[in-house]
Amino acid sequence: MxxxxxxxxxxxxxxxxxxxxxxxxxxxxxxxxxxxxxxxxxxxxxxxxxxxxxxxxxxxxxxxxxxxxxxxxxxxxxxxxxxxxxxxxxxxxxxxxxxxxxxxxxxxxxxxxxxxxxxxxxxxxxxxxxxxxxxxxxxxxxxxxxxxxxxxxxxxxxxxxxxxxxxxxxxxxxxxxxxxxxxxxxxxxxxxxxxxxxxAPTPQMALAARVRRLTETRHDAVDTSAAELRRIERDLHDGAQARLVAMGMSLGTIEALIEKDPAKAKEMLAAARSDSAEALSELRDLVRGIHPPVLAERGLGDAVRALALRMTIPVEVDVEPPGRTDEPVESAAYFAVSEVLTNAAKHSGAARMWVDLHHDGATLRIVVTDDGRGGARIAPGGGLDGIERRLGAFDGILAVSSPPGGPTMVTMEIPCALTAPRPTA
Incomplete structure (x- = not known):
């Protein structure tokens, strides 16, 4: 102000x-x-x-x-x-x-x-x-x-x-x-x-407010973890697990046909090979959803750049942090940016988006802007509400400025310190 x-x-x-x-x-x-x-x-x-x-x-x-x-x-x-x-x-x-x-x-x-x-x-x-x-x-x-x-x-x-x-x-x-x-x-x-x-609040009042917030964010973190485990279980059951079971049954049939009908067995082997490739791809997507390899290997900046390349709308990324933050903070920031970009691509009608990621010495600040129609707000149970809860586990805050007609600016701040860059594998 x-x-x-x-x-x-x-x-x-x-x-x-x-x-x-x-x-x-x-x-x-x-x-x-x-x-x-x-x-x-x-x-x-x-x-x-x-x-x-x-x-x-x-x-x-x-x-x-x-x-x-x-x-x-x-x-x-x-x-x-x-x-x-x-x-x-x-x-x-x-x-x-x-x-x-x-x-x-x-x-x-x-x-x-x-x-x-x-x-x-x-x-x-x-x-x-x-x-x-x-x-x-x-x-x-x-x-x-x-x-x-x-x-x-x-x-x-x-x-x-x-x-x-x-x-x-x-x-x-x-x-x-x-x-x-x-x-x-x-x-x-x-x-x-x-x-x-x-x-202003006294130190005792500030401490009480801090305890309340930590209690709320702890419950949110537990709920989020449980929901994430259920999602992983569902994706495994409906995706890779089903394909692996089908592939096992196909291999059993191939074993029975390999001498009686080699041509049919060869055809089924090709189908089983295709199923195994699709199962491997689904497992990779699942692992990427849990923790993207590029995030672990190259850090938040490069992970956000890679995320921008996969978006259907052009995204400009400006990254400034010279080091790395703790892995949980990087993961929370990455998935928060991913959720904001995905929501904007689906609902904003934007033609371009921008991501600015900076660190001022004590706080990681991420600003995601789009030129869409505006009107975004933090609604209970909505995507932005989930992001706010995710960031709340790290004492982070989320602010949304989205007047009718746009543009929309989503600002995320997470208190954290930078460390020296971790070596890549």
């Missing part, structure tokens, strides 16, 4: 910060009232609504922090239960879940700070430049009616009662104006950093 810079952008950010800080006052009041109404029963219905409203408001502050000051504030909320029961029982379960989430109370504490400290900091941040301009206005002649109406006017520590003192105040105003240009962006960033101390 682009960080806004310059005084004008800073002034806009300060104005937005000031306005949003004012919103903290009614939100805090309504939230406290809703919590107080829980024993009366009314709060059971109003509190979940208020919590959602506060979280949305906190989300807007996170967006402001990233856009205007480059301060990233992670989201700490626990995912809401998907299997909540209907009626009063489900409403009580939702309320209990929200009240047990530490982020709910941290948001409430942040609202209390923001309506006092945040508002004061926003006001202080915005005060320097207008205060400096005020001295120039006074020096321009406004000081005279002001002094005539109320006597000596104090500008900071300078008493304005004549043109000379007004000019002296104007010089001091230059200092305030210059300080505002320097200090205001720093104070703006400071305000967002203080908000991050409340809105």
């Amino acid at each position: 682009t960080v806004r810079s310059g005084f004008t952008a800073c002034a806009q950010g300060l104005a937005l910060l000031f306005i949003t800080a004012l919103c903290s006052i009614p939100l805090f009041t309504l939230m406290v009232l809703s919590l107080c109404f829980i024993p009366l029963g009314l709060g059971m219905f109003t509190t979940p609504v208020m919590v959602r409203l506060v979280r949305s408001y906190a989300g807007s502050r996170r967006l402001l922090a990233a856009r205007w000051a480059g301060v990233e504030i992670p989201v700490p909320y626990r995912p809401l239960p998907a299997d909540r029961r209907p009626g009063l029982t489900g409403q009580m379960e939702l309320l209990t879940f929200l009240l047990k989430d530490p982020a709910t109370w941290r948001d409430l504490l942040w609202l209390f700070y923001d309506m006092i400290g945040g508002l004061f900091l926003a006001t202080l941040t915005f005060a320097f430049v207008p205060y400096g301009v005020e001295a120039w206005v006074m020096a321009a002649g406004v000081w005279r009616p002001v002094v005539d109406a109320g006597g000596t006017y104090w500008y900071a520590f300078v008493p304005i009662d004549s043109q000379s003192t007004a000019l002296l105040a104007a010089l001091l105003g230059v200092v305030f104006f210059g300080a505002g240009l320097v200090v205001s962006p720093l104070l703006l960033r400071t305000g967002f950093l203080v908000s991050r101390a409340f809105l």
Whole structure:
């Protein structure tokens, strides 16, 4: 996300910060009232609504922090239960879940700070430049009616009662104006950093979220492994195994015919040889589906290039990593790219596709782009959902940008380190 810079952008950010800080006052009041109404029963219905409203408001502050000051504030909320029961029982379960989430109370504490400290900091941040301009206005002649109406006017520590003192105040105003240009962006960033101390997850919350994610990805990995084993078993049973059984029966018939009807036996031998070649080809395809030899021998970059050559749509590949990653990471990345390219070729209507594969020192980043019709999204049970789960086992993430009309960009990131290139066989 682009960080806004310059005084004008800073002034806009300060104005937005000031306005949003004012919103903290009614939100805090309504939230406290809703919590107080829980024993009366009314709060059971109003509190979940208020919590959602506060979280949305906190989300807007996170967006402001990233856009205007480059301060990233992670989201700490626990995912809401998907299997909540209907009626009063489900409403009580939702309320209990929200009240047990530490982020709910941290948001409430942040609202209390923001309506006092945040508002004061926003006001202080915005005060320097207008205060400096005020001295120039006074020096321009406004000081005279002001002094005539109320006597000596104090500008900071300078008493304005004549043109000379007004000019002296104007010089001091230059200092305030210059300080505002320097200090205001720093104070703006400071305000967002203080908000991050409340809105970001604590180490304990981050650890709990990490444990939840590892538990989910472990279950996904187990399910994926079981599904893969069933696929291998099915492919063996319906493909190579059936051909080998048929070939064994043919050899038995050939053994019986070799003396009685050599010509027929020779014909059946040729058919058996053809069956053995097809069985071998199917076994090679099966092994390639488990772990492509080119991936093991030459690494992810060359494996993706080989994959691109087999696609029916032209694919341009740009690969930059200088080394190799761990084999499980390479395998997950390879099959993720394969799934994305296959889906794009089937459903996008694209004429060309591009694969960019880079490593920034800590993260493997893969971007697959096509010029198709767009509209791709991560749907439960879909291909992209399966890719997201596959990458989740390695703490990887998947992001999809696919507006109607295209283009579609699928970005995959996997935290990993590079090693020296492994020798090829």
